[in-house]
Amino acid sequence: MKLHQKSFILTGATSGMGRAIALDFAKEGANLILSGRDEERGKSLLAEIKANGGEACFLSGDVGDIQYNKKMVDLAISSFGQLDGLVTNAGMLGLGSVTELEPSDWDITFRTNVDSVFYLLKFALPEMLKRPSAAVVVNSSIAAYKSFPNHPAYCASKAALLALAKQTAVDYGPIVRVNTICPGPVDTPFIHASAIAFPDPAQAVANAGKATLLKRLGLPADISKLALFLASDDSSWITGSAFTIDGGILAAG
Ligand SMILES: NC(=O)c1ccc[n+]([C@@H]2O[C@H](COP(=O)([O-])OP(=O)(O)OC[C@H]3O[C@@H](n4cnc5c(N)ncnc54)[C@H](OP(=O)(O)O)[C@@H]3O)[C@@H](O)[C@H]2O)c1
Incomplete structure (x- = not known):
């Protein structure tokens, strides 16, 4: 098992990619602190993990x-008794062009997507530094590189995560490795919410899959495999890096 006797905190565990990551990490022997706001979905995930023999606790709350x-x-x-890593995955969209967005919308998007990662790192790093090695996986987005209509707060917040992750890798290596995942369109409730910014949301989601070189939306399981690789010792010489996982949509231009 790749994460045997390691303990991780995972945010955004109650849905989509986070749920898939939780199940895969538990299968690989990780002890998990699962975070989300929806208690019902959190408790059902916890029950599934425990039924499969995994160890986890769910703590509901706002990452901001x-x-x-x-x-x-x-x-x-x-x-x-220990903390070996983090997967910072919770995120929100904060849709609206610059003239439409209220400063409070901008603030809450940055608080949820970026400030939360700073807060968690701030409390977690002293514990992770007590371990022989630790791994942090930050979930950003291809939105860090590519613009989408009416997503300025989202795109800017996801770009900020790249710099924060890289900087943390610099300051806390060699003990703590920090890497970023930049997913393309993945079939979760999030992408359907994001598509509201387009004139025909259902078509926009379908088009996103077609625009990839692999002609489909990503699945949460596609992303959890990369998160597992970056959290485990299989990636022990990788830090300060960002990985696009997008079916080739950025390469397609
Ligand atoms: N889907 C995509 O196409 C795509 C592409 C690139 C990047 N991403 C990124 O991937 C990450 C996961 O998204 P997903 O697609 O799996 O979406 P999702 O299914 O909507 O899940 C989002 C998760 O974030 C949690 N969350 C959001 N705001 C929170 C807050 N203030 N406090 C605590 N938890 C909060 C939600 O918890 P509750 O529901 O319990 O509140 C939920 O577990 C996000 O950071 C997103 O930006 C998504």
Whole structure:
């Protein structure tokens, strides 16, 4: 098992990619602190993991709340005695062009997508530095590189994550490895919410799949395999890097 006796905090675990990552990490022996706001989905995920013999705790809360991030780290230590890594995956869209967006919309998008990662790193790093090695996987997006109509807050926040991850890799290597995943269009509730910014949302989702070189939307399981690789010792000489996983949509131009 690739994550045997390692403990991870995973945000955005209650849906989409986070759910797939939770199930794959648990199968590989990780002890997990699962984060999300939806208690029902969180508890059902927890039950599934435990039924399969996995170890996990669910702590509901808003990743934009500083103290919630501290509680996740405290829970990892009180439950498992150590913290070996993070997958920062929770995110929101904050749709609207610059003239439409209220400063409060901009703030909440950055608080959820970027400030939350800073908060979690701030509390988690002192614990991870006590371990022989640790791995952080940050979920950004191809939106860090590519523009989408009416997504300025989202695209800017995802680009900020690239710099934050790289900087953290510089400051906390060699013990802590930090890498970023940049998914293209993946079939989760998120992409359907994002498509609202287009005149025909259903068509926009279908077009996103067709625009990839592999002619389909990504699946949460496609992303969890990369997250697992980057969290495990299989990637022990990889840090400060960003990986697009997008069916080739960026290459297609
Ligand atoms: N789907 C795509 O095409 C795509 C492409 C590139 C990147 N991404 C990124 O991938 C990540 C996962 O997205 P997904 O597609 O799997 O979407 P999803 O199914 O909608 O899941 C989003 C997750 O984030 C959590 N979340 C959002 N805001 C939160 C907050 N303030 N506090 C705590 N948890 C919060 C949600 O929890 P609750 O539901 O419990 O609130 C949920 O678990 C996001 O960061 C997204 O930007 C998605």
